[in-house]
Amino acid sequence: MTGHVTHATPSVERSERSATAETPLVRWLLIGVALAFLGLFLVVPLAAVFVEAFSKGAAAYFAAIREPMAMAAIRLTLIAAFSAVVLNTVFGLVAAWAIAKFDFIGKSVLITLIDLPFSVSPVVSGLIYVLLFGMQGLFGPWLVEHDIKIIFATPGIILATTFVTFPFVARELIPLMESQGHEEEEAAISLGASGWQTFWRVTLPNVKWGLLYGLILCNARAMGEFGAVSVVSGHVRGQTNTIPLHVEILYNEYQFAAAFAVASLLALLTLVTLGVKTLIEWKARQEATSPV
Amino acid sequence: MITKKTFRSLLILGAALSFGLPARAADEVKLLNVSYDPTRELYQEFNASFAKHWKEKTGQTVTVNQSHGGSGKQARAVIDGLQADVVTLALAYDVDALFQKAALIPQNWQSRLPHNSAPYTSTIVFLVRKGNPKGIKDWDDLAKPGVAVITPNPKTSGGARWNYLAAWGYALQKNGGDEAKAREFVTRLFKNVPVLDSGARGSTVTFVERGIGDVFISWENEALLVVNQLGKGGFEIVGPSVSILAEPPVTVVDKFAAKHGTRAVAQAYLEYLYTEVGQEIAAKNYYRPRLESVAAKHVKQFPTVKLFTIGEVFGGWQKAQQTHFADDGVFDQIYKP
Numbered sequence: 001m002t003g004h005v006t007h008a009t010p011s012v013e014r015s016e017r018s019a020t021a022e023t024p025l026v027r028w029l030l031i032g033v034a035l036a037f038l039g040l041f042l043v044v045p046l047a048a049v050f051v052e053a054f055s056k057g058a059a060a061y062f063a064a065i066r067e068p069m070a071m072a073a074i075r076l077t078l079i080a081a082f083s084a085v086v087l088n089t090v091f092g093l094v095a096a097w098a099i100a101k102f103d104f105i106g107k108s109v110l111i112t113l114i115d116l117p118f119s120v121s122p123v124v125s126g127l128i129y130v131l132l133f134g135m136q137g138l139f140g141p142w143l144v145e146h147d148i149k150i151i152f153a154t155p156g157i158i159l160a161t162t163f164v165t166f167p168f169v170a171r172e173l174i175p176l177m178e179s180q181g182h183e184e185e186e187a188a189i190s191l192g193a194s195g196w197q198t199f200w201r202v203t204l205p206n207v208k209w210g211l212l213y214g215l216i217l218c219n220a221r222a223m224g225e226f227g228a229v230s231v232v233s234g235h236v237r238g239q240t241n242t243i244p245l246h247v248e249i250l251y252n253e254y255q256f257a258a259a260f261a262v263a264s265l266l267a268l269l270t271l272v273t274l275g276v277k278t279l280i281e282w283k284a285r286q287e288a289t290s291p292v
Numbered sequence: 293m294i295t296k297k298t299f300r301s302l303l304i305l306g307a308a309l310s311f312g313l314p315a316r317a318a319d320e321v322k323l324l325n326v327s328y329d330p331t332r333e334l335y336q337e338f339n340a341s342f343a344k345h346w347k348e349k350t351g352q353t354v355t356v357n358q359s360h361g362g363s364g365k366q367a368r369a370v371i372d373g374l375q376a377d378v379v380t381l382a383l384a385y386d387v388d389a390l391f392q393k394a395a396l397i398p399q400n401w402q403s404r405l406p407h408n409s410a411p412y413t414s415t416i417v418f419l420v421r422k423g424n425p426k427g428i429k430d431w432d433d434l435a436k437p438g439v440a441v442i443t444p445n446p447k448t449s450g451g452a453r454w455n456y457l458a459a460w461g462y463a464l465q466k467n468g469g470d471e472a473k474a475r476e477f478v479t480r481l482f483k484n485v486p487v488l489d490s491g492a493r494g495s496t497v498t499f500v501e502r503g504i505g506d507v508f509i510s511w512e513n514e515a516l517l518v519v520n521q522l523g524k525g526g527f528e529i530v531g532p533s534v535s536i537l538a539e540p541p542v543t544v545v546d547k548f549a550a551k552h553g554t555r556a557v558a559q560a561y562l563e564y565l566y567t568e569v570g571q572e573i574a575a576k577n578y579y580r581p582r583l584e585s586v587a588a589k590h591v592k593q594f595p596t597v598k599l600f601t602i603g604e605v606f607g608g609w610q611k612a613q614q615t616h617f618a619d620d621g622v623f624d625q626i627y628k629p
Binding site: 130133134135136137140144147149151152234235236237238239249251252253254 | 324329332333357358359360361369371372373374375393394493494497501522551
């Protein structure tokens, strides 16, 4: 997202030439190693998912995805990911805005806290919610009394998903907003704009590509989350299984083709994410270089 | 071929299942059966049969939802609020926990249904690769050097606790009740275990699909499933000289059933397990039926193994659990990964 350097000074150019003047052998070797590594660790597994998924033919593939339990899992995953994305967008914007545009006591503590979900194991983050909302937990008795289900139901899955994807949007926005400073906002306000107007017309348009980028990452992680969701799910088929959990169940029931068929949805998501990400980066660069 | 219309109705069904339609008709009822790992196929078939039976009898449509995992883990989930109407777990201790830790069921739960509330039984046998390349015949062979043994983790898996106790019981019998020798034997056996999965099904996948290990100490029903269906031709069952009679118990979870108003149907669900139809389905899924008439028909599919009960050798589950599987119990002392 940085503006790219187009011209180097002549002196740098000379040193650049000598830096890349390796023998063709070394160059091809390095490129070959990088490509082999990528192929082995990224392309082969991805291809294997699809090969395995279609091992019993296209009919079996689509049957596995249309099966009611799979549809329920897909539905739940979409609900959980959508909720997490909405919640984290609101939170991420607010937090990034507060951190980047204002100075206050405890700012560094807030930044550390935002990063917390990255450093906590997902299983532990799931257990936190069991300890809080489980029947033996802190709020458990009260929840049971009022017949509110959180753990082993959709709200718990949304909570766990939101927690593990917490930092994505905020982390993307904070450096961007910080680098932009607050001159434009100050100008808007001195010209008579209200707080909301400043936000909608100045701040948001400035960060929209960064925000989108954060959303995409948040969404991808939310849909693929396994550990935290596994702890709070209860594994009831058709009710509290997300796509990753459904894949595990199918795999454990020796339905390998079906397991990989459903897993291929997540693999497709990866490809879509990659595509959208590239598009956003390209758009943002285009906007940055084109005169406004 | 699935038409667009059925696809759409499947979608709607999926949506209904995932949300539990609030405006549920009175002639529809839902049960949640929280079960242990290898019963997936058994209850899939049994649930369909029960739904048919219940519809004929009462006109009510019953949907039974399933959750499977390691027995101890599943009990823990119910204690933490997974609202099961019935539990069908691997051993009585895990069901006891529902009374002790959360008072979800009465203390005398095990006497509410026949045969200690265990409608079917099983035992622990060995699954080996075709041709039995390591020549496994009895428990002693599992403790020999160079034999890789697969078993799940006794801390989380019910089946694994039966495995462990079966080995211990064998060593006791062989050594005239010498506890120290039994301990030494089981220690040697667990030295041969390269990986502990959290549930029986995970271990089956490790042994059958990932090809790890020479012998898999397994539920008899799981071993028969592998030999007859999953890995046909690739595996053999070896029945040890003695093993343990495993009694996986079932019970209504009173507190949740009362809350859902499902007490009657939950009770009928479990009782149906004891009927000839239920027993036949159990036998078909390689569980040993209790009903003599059904047992006689299927006697050939089970290896003949001399069986002892946990009561005879260990004085019941509470005692066995305290001695062997509690924190810092015997298992923790002898198993150092």
